[in-house]
Amino acid sequence: MHSFDRRPLGVFDSGVGGLTVLRSLRARLPSESIIYLGDTARVPYGTKSASVVTRYAQLNAAFLTSLDVKLLVVACNTASAVALPALRATLGIPVVGVIEPGAQEAAALTRSGVVGVLGTPGTIRSGAYQRALGAARSGLTVLAQACPLFVPLAEEGWLGGDVPRLVARSYLSPLLGQGMDTVVLGCTHYPLLRGVLQEVLGQKMALVDSGEAAAQAVAAVFQAGTASEAGPGTRTERFYVTDVPDRFIEVSARFLGSSVPAAEQVDLAVG
Amino acid sequence: MHSFDRRPLGVFDSGVGGLTVLRSLRARLPSESIIYLGDTARVPYGTKSASVVTRYAQLNAAFLTSLDVKLLVVACNTASAVALPALRATLGIPVVGVIEPGAQEAAALTRSGVVGVLGTPGTIRSGAYQRALGAARSGLTVLAQACPLFVPLAEEGWLGGDVPRLVARSYLSPLLGQGMDTVVLGCTHYPLLRGVLQEVLGQKMALVDSGEAAAQAVAAVFQAGTASEAGPGTRTERFYVTDVPDRFIEVSARFLGSSVPAAEQVDLAVG
Numbered sequence: 001m002h003s004f005d006r007r008p009l010g011v012f013d014s015g016v017g018g019l020t021v022l023r024s025l026r027a028r029l030p031s032e033s034i035i036y037l038g039d040t041a042r043v044p045y046g047t048k049s050a051s052v053v054t055r056y057a058q059l060n061a062a063f064l065t066s067l068d069v070k071l072l073v074v075a076c077n078t079a080s081a082v083a084l085p086a087l088r089a090t091l092g093i094p095v096v097g098v099i100e101p102g103a104q105e106a107a108a109l110t111r112s113g114v115v116g117v118l119g120t121p122g123t124i125r126s127g128a129y130q131r132a133l134g135a136a137r138s139g140l141t142v143l144a145q146a147c148p149l150f151v152p153l154a155e156e157g158w159l160g161g162d163v164p165r166l167v168a169r170s171y172l173s174p175l176l177g178q179g180m181d182t183v184v185l186g187c188t189h190y191p192l193l194r195g196v197l198q199e200v201l202g203q204k205m206a207l208v209d210s211g212e213a214a215a216q217a218v219a220a221v222f223q224a225g226t227a228s229e230a231g232p233g234t235r236t237e238r239f240y241v242t243d244v245p246d247r248f249i250e251v252s253a254r255f256l257g258s259s260v261p262a263a264e265q266v267d268l269a270v271g
Numbered sequence: 272m273h274s275f276d277r278r279p280l281g282v283f284d285s286g287v288g289g290l291t292v293l294r295s296l297r298a299r300l301p302s303e304s305i306i307y308l309g310d311t312a313r314v315p316y317g318t319k320s321a322s323v324v325t326r327y328a329q330l331n332a333a334f335l336t337s338l339d340v341k342l343l344v345v346a347c348n349t350a351s352a353v354a355l356p357a358l359r360a361t362l363g364i365p366v367v368g369v370i371e372p373g374a375q376e377a378a379a380l381t382r383s384g385v386v387g388v389l390g391t392p393g394t395i396r397s398g399a400y401q402r403a404l405g406a407a408r409s410g411l412t413v414l415a416q417a418c419p420l421f422v423p424l425a426e427e428g429w430l431g432g433d434v435p436r437l438v439a440r441s442y443l444s445p446l447l448g449q450g451m452d453t454v455v456l457g458c459t460h461y462p463l464l465r466g467v468l469q470e471v472l473g474q475k476m477a478l479v480d481s482g483e484a485a486a487q488a489v490a491a492v493f494q495a496g497t498a499s500e501a502g503p504g505t506r507t508e509r510f511y512v513t514d515v516p517d518r519f520i521e522v523s524a525r526f527l528g529s530s531v532p533a534a535e536q537v538d539l540a541v542g
Contacts (some may be wrong), residue, residue: 151422155318162437269540
């Protein structure tokens with residue numbers, strides 16, 4: 001990257017969840033243009049296998065690099081957990097995932113040395129957070145819990161009340177009473193359930209938003225070395241989806257704070 | 272089809288839910304061989320658009336017809352709701368969906384003339400049940416309700432207790448008090464929640480399993496005209512999936528009564 005590189009950042013997610021990461025990127029890097037791709041024709045990734053998710057991630061990355069992005073943000077925890085090595089090996093641009101930044105922030109925050117990780121079945125099964133936490137700080141105890149119902153609850157807008165509270169209690173009760181003081185929200189949908197999670201985990205529990213941590217990591221790339229921000233005042237955002245955009249636009253406000261104005265449908269491959 | 276046509280039936284679904292239909296087909300047609308395809312790499316269909324679901328249905332149908340099936344059962348309500356005309360127009364074999372049989376059974380059962388339909392957002396939005404009920408019997412009142420959380424609840428095994436009961440009450444309460452006496456379970460996952468649904472809807476409510484109705488319709492095709500059963504004693508079953516088979520096999524018992532012994536992964540298309 002050269003000085004005042006006006007090329008956009010590329011961001012992809014399995015669907016709408018990565019908009020929470022986009023929101024953090026906007027706040028951290030207010031001069032950067034962004035192209036966002038939501039793979040809504042194949043959502044969700046979290047219940048699918050590593051091989052299938054890697055294939056989808058490569059299709060998404062190929063689309064975004066064809067639009068000349070200067071850096072790729074993998075805003076989906078499941079894709080970050082399983083596809084990052086494959087993407088880094090084949091793309092000629094920096095690739096930032098959400099796992100390492102979230103793990104590093106949690107490792108820095110914990111005082112008890114006991115960290116919880118909540119994620120999709122694919123993310124937890126991959127062991128990526130467990131490895132990243134171990135690399136960030138030795139001697140940590142990691143309590144990992146797959147929470148498969150949190151994504152549909154967040155997508156459908158069940159963010160408070162008895163149902164999300166009972167589901168959260170069911171997933172989280174086994175983690176309590178073991179000295180845990182920090183919990184990574186290892187899925188971009190989970191910040192929408194922050195209120196319920198804080199209630200069930202207790203008000204003193206530190207909650208780490210992996211998407212917010214990733215946005216900090218992207219900002220660090222731009223501050224380091226030769227990278228530099230695009231010229232201010234020329235910032236643009238474009239949104240692409242792989243299914244019809246109606247529902248993506250409809251639920252975008254819940255994740256982004258305000259609705260996406262428009263999104264264009266693209267076919268990444270037959271099927 | 273000619274007499275003693277030993278070619279198998281083809282059955283496809285977005286994933287594991289169609290195994291409830293397979294179970295009914297086994298019971299109704301104990302001599303027929305069956306090839307089942309679960310599109311687990313792209314599950315679920317119920318929250319995706321009609322155009323994307325139709326494309327996936329065509330890929331599934333092309334795979335099964337390449338294996339020389341004599342009849343195609345579309346075991347997925349969402350695919351039946353949106354893709355049946357396209358499949359019937361292009362395939363040279365009988366195509367049986369789950370919507371018309373379920374609607375016809377409900378129309379025959381209701382005494383009050385008020386029928387409820389529960390389905391995925393895609394099925395309800397399509398209006399297919401509403402049209403099929405109107406065609407089956409004029410003057411029916413149809414109360415249609417999308418229940419998007421039922422699929423993840425059934426997939427994750429939350430089949431009883433407070434969470435499914437509260438979710439069911441939230442979806443179904445608006446339908447009560449309007450004279451409804453019959454409800455179509457318009458998604459192959461919903462029979463797993465039958466206990467909770469019966470409790471919330473009342474013990475007198477007639478529940479129609481659309482998959483069971485479809486199995487009856489397939490049996491009728493074989494009894495009519497030139498169709499005939501395969502020779503007995505030579506029955507086989509084969510299972511294909513589009514993602515790795517582990518989870519499909521793991522949860523199959525919940526839908527089928529006993530586990531699928533093995534399933535082979537196939538790539539239907541790039542992506």
